[in-house]
Amino acid sequence: MTREQKIWRLRRRCGNIGYCDEKTCKIYAKCVNLGYTSFEQLSDEKINEMYNEVFGGTQITENLTGVVKGKKRILDACCGSRMFYFDKKNPEVLYQDNRELETTLCDGRHLLIKPDVRMDFRNMKYEDNSFKVVVFDPPHLAHAGTGSWLAKKYGILPKDWPTYLKQGFDECMRVLEPDGLLVFKWNEDQIPLKKVLEQFGYKPLLGDQRGKTRWLVFIK
Known part of the structure; x- marks a missing residue:
């Protein structure tokens, strides 16, 4: 990842202000002790230090060589047990999740969560514009x-x-590539979709408008 890309990600995390301000900066508590004032004025070493401080490391269970070069056109950022796939081993899809689990549920059903890549969807190691389609089906339960x-x-x-x-x-x-599609799935059992979309600040292209489980499509 280039210096410019790291600065872009840091700005996105702090609120696009580019400097430390306790009242407005979302990452103030993590970086203020390092003495940063302006991203552009920092050396490459300091940018790397700050980037690692804010985003930390990520555990990966598979070699990602070639992933960002088009071998996988689709990313599922939190695949879980791949419930809605017709082909749970589709070669076009990179299945990612932040956990692995194999267990038997109370009704006797077998649950297997085994992603190709184990990674936090808030801090992904892929280059910008790597996938034509991204599926985003995050946890929907607050309780x-x-x-x-x-x-x-x-x-x-x-x-x-x-x-x-x-x-x-x-x-x-x-x-996501420019003109790529982000497929978002949400269940309104505990949190209304409207409140979630308010956080995104991005208007969906299309989607269903009835039922608890909602599917939306965004275009970049």
């Missing part, structure tokens, strides 16, 4: 028992879910 079958199957949102989802959406858009 569920830690060991419940719902938590195992769908995951649980953190308390600061608006920031969590916004960061994920921004990353999905970053790795």
Whole structure:
């Protein structure tokens, strides 16, 4: 990733202001002690240090060589158990999730979450404009028992879910090619879709408008 790309990501995280301001900067607490004032004025070494401080490391379970060169046209940023796929091993899709799990649910069903790549959708290691289609089906539950079958199957949102989802959406858009499509899935059981879209700040192209489970398409 180039210096300019790292600065762009840092700006997206802090709120596009480019300097440390306790009242407006979202990453102020993480970088203020490093003495930063303006991204452009920093050396490459300092930019790298700040970038690593903010985004940290990511565990990867597969060699990503070639992924960003077009070998996989579709990214599923949080694939879970690949429930809605007709072909759960589609060679066009890079299946990604931040967890791996194999268990039996309370009704006897087998649950397998085994992504090609283990990675946080808020901090993906792909270059900009890497995929023609990105599927974004994040956790939709704000409340569920830690060991419940719902938590195992769908995951649980953190308390600061608006920031969590916004960061994920921004990353999905970053790795999406210009004119590419982002397919977003949401269930309104606990959080209305309207509140989620307010965080994205991006108007969908089309989607269904009835039912609890909603599918939307965004174009970059």
